Amino acid sequence: MALHRSNPRSNDLEEHAIGETVDALVSPLPRTTFPQEYRPALTTFNLLKEELLLDGNSKQNLATFCQTYESQQVAELMALAVDKNLIDKDEYPQTAEIERRCVSMMADLWHAPGEAVGCSTIGSSEAAMLGGLAAKWRWREHRKAAGQSIDRPNMVCGSVQICWTKFARYWDVELREVEMTSGELCMSPERMLEQVDENTIVVVPTLGVTYHGLYEDVQAVSQALDELQQRKGLDIPIHVDAASGGFLAPFCAPDLAPWDFRLPRVKSINSSGHKFGLAPLGVGWVLWRESRDLPEGLVFHVSYLGGDMPTFQINFSRPAGQVISQYYDFVRLGRDGYQAIHGASYANAQYVAQELKKLGPFELINDGNPAGGIPTVVWTLRADQELGFNLYDLSDRLRLRGWQVPAYPFTGELAHQAFQRILVKRDFSREMADLLLTDIRNAITHFESHPVKISLNANEAASTNHLGRSMVECRDAHG
DSSP states (O other): OOOOOOOOHHHHHHHHHHHHHHHHHOOOOOSHHHSSSSHHHHHHHHOOOOOOGGSOGGGGGGOSOOOOOHHHHHHHHHTTTOOOOOTOOOHHHHHHHHHHHHHHHHOOOOOOTSSOEEEEEESHHHHHHHHHHHHHHHHHHHHHHTOOOOSSEEEEESSSOOHHHHHHHHHTOEEEEEEEEEETTTHHHHHHHOOOOOEEEEEEEEESSSTOOOOOHHHHHHHHHHHHHHHHOOOOEEEOOOGGGGTTTHOOOOOOOOOOSSSSEEEEEEEETTTTOOOOSSSEEEEEGGGSSSOGGGGEEEEETTOOEOOOOOOOBBBBBHHHHHHHHHHHHHHHHHHHHHHHHHHHHHHHHHHHHSSSEEEEEEEOOOOTTSSSSEEEEOOTTSSSSHHHHHHHHTTTTTTTTEEOOOOOTTTTTTTEEEETTOOOOHHHHHHHHHHHHHHHHHHHHHHHSSSHHHHHHTTTTTTHHHHHHHHTOOO
């Protein structure tokens, strides 16, 4: 007969584990004060993991421009680089080389005429601010050389993402925003010229306006500024905010009028790697046409990490994984891969647009045409129909099913009209499109039977809608 002996130590460990579990069940995580005692790693991890379940499902977040899918290979590359400081190019020379390769590839993609000049950033907002800073310094140097004042710089743009409002406020630049009219959603050359003067440091057209996803006509803006220079001698540069379109137009709209460094007046371009560059969250890019377009006074030469490392970034220490993953995407996908993935997104966007149009109450603003903008669908309610809801109510109803479909106002004449939008990205499949459309149909049917007596407004919707809140704040910042 086999003999079995109990293991007292094993029992002690089991009782200890039970004790930890019970303690975790009745002891909340610290929230306001720094804890004195340490906690078991596994129970702390599990509690935090469960708390994160309260976040929304990123796959159903149709408000965000950011990628919500990454491959297993990218996850492993991110893990390999979690302890690498991207700025320390002397210690991590191969990572620095990978960043240089990415800049060179984008210079090729955007038709830079000579040696690539650029860098990675935390996101396209930092990249935009670096482009704006360089423009301000170039303007200031020119004005000083001519013996003119430098105390009233301004920039001109259409209805922009809030990062430009931050840039103008943080670096003391007057923001002259060409707001929307009912017949003009993008900045026109004519209205742009009404705003520029000798103190304009830069004009910023947007390749994929945040509000509606349409491309502004960079070539037309450039031609208007060329003619202005001939008439008045004002040489005003262009910075293209291609946060979204920079990684879309080269692949899916090859016949689009030139918008990049093919136009000599375009001095810098920013884009977001973690949007349609398909990289994980936390990487943007800014490139300058030539080295002389980046003032040397903005470049710092750091030596205390070892070697001489020129840097022009607001953020300093940051992980290298996003840049490495961006390079992985570039070399794995190539032009054909980017075209295929984004082409599928455009196809799904156009499918949703066609189905929404059949429902009746919606007027389409952007139907996902790759020649006109990014893969997004934007709509408003038709004015000729009496409905028992508004778009803020519809957005709120869809949240019951997990969908984050923002409703928000535009700018200018359209600041009091609600619009709605979905971003169609890499992991938004036709299956998900059909599920969303079914929930929209069901929501409309619900409102027909239960019309809303007091509808939500923009401020109320913004309390649970990040995009709505940022749009309202951006609009209010300009009165």
